[in-house]
Amino acid sequence: MTEQWDEHTDPLEVIRWALVNYPDLLITSAFNLNGVVMLELAALAGYTGEVVFVDTGYHFPETLATRDQLIARYPQMQFVTLSANVPLDPWGQEQFRTDPDGCCRIRKVAPLREYLARKKPSALLNARSRDQALTRRHLGFLEFGERLRINPLAYWSRQQLEMFVQTRQLPVNPLYRAGFLSIGCWPCTRAVQAGEDVRAGRWSGQGKTECGLWVGRQSL
Numbered sequence: 001m002t003e004q005w006d007e008h009t010d011p012l013e014v015i016r017w018a019l020v021n022y023p024d025l026l027i028t029s030a031f032n033l034n035g036v037v038m039l040e041l042a043a044l045a046g047y048t049g050e051v052v053f054v055d056t057g058y059h060f061p062e063t064l065a066t067r068d069q070l071i072a073r074y075p076q077m078q079f080v081t082l083s084a085n086v087p088l089d090p091w092g093q094e095q096f097r098t099d100p101d102g103c104c105r106i107r108k109v110a111p112l113r114e115y116l117a118r119k120k121p122s123a124l125l126n127a128r129s130r131d132q133a134l135t136r137r138h139l140g141f142l143e144f145g146e147r148l149r150i151n152p153l154a155y156w157s158r159q160q161l162e163m164f165v166q167t168r169q170l171p172v173n174p175l176y177r178a179g180f181l182s183i184g185c186w187p188c189t190r191a192v193q194a195g196e197d198v199r200a201g202r203w204s205g206q207g208k209t210e211c212g213l214w215v216g217r218q219s220l
């Protein structure tokens with residue numbers, strides 16, 4: 001079946017396939033535009049599993065409020081919030097400025113890796129898409145690695161995502177309408193300018209494009 005998939009394949013078909021073949025899969029989400037669409041599609045496909053969010057301690061209040069709206073919308077899903085067992089900025093050095101890789105490693109990657117090591121899901125359902133950034137332009141529906149990553153939205157454009165949000169009346173982080181097209185922690189996110197990548201506002205000017213969850217040695 002997967003060999004017949006192409007850029008026109010309905011994400012819902014991919015999710016349904018995933019639920020049949022990997023019933024223990026988990027969703028990880030930061031509740032961005034893509035993530036909100038993904039949850040609605042997963043709900044339509046009958047997903048009742050976990051939605052795992054890593055609270056770094058630096059999220060915008062709007063992001064936490066969006067998460068709470070989604071918790072109310074999908075009572076059939078189990079929302080799990082993880083956090084690093086490390087106090088915020090214990091040495092007053094603003095690690096997010098001096099060592100953003102280390103900050104992401106401790107506050108984001110480590111809690112999720114530890115959780116997944118305990119749960120051992122065979123696959124993760126992920127909301128990334130090609131047109132979020134040049135670095136994601138080759139993303140496909142399936143990524144094989146330490147565990148399978150399934151990306152049903154790989155080929156959907158931002159326009160398709162926005163149309164779906166509008167049609168389904170989904171709760172989107174209000175910062176999105178203010179130009180924050182990809183929203184992470186407040187110290188490392190700015191609004192995007194016209195013509196920039198969706199993710200251009202993440203770690204802007206810091207020479208960093210990913211938190212480490214999805215690329216490189218620490219990839220999940």
Ligand code: SF4
Nearest residue numbers: 096100103104185188
């Ligand atoms: Fe730290 Fe910024 Fe990474 Fe958040 S995005 S964990 S504040 S470096």
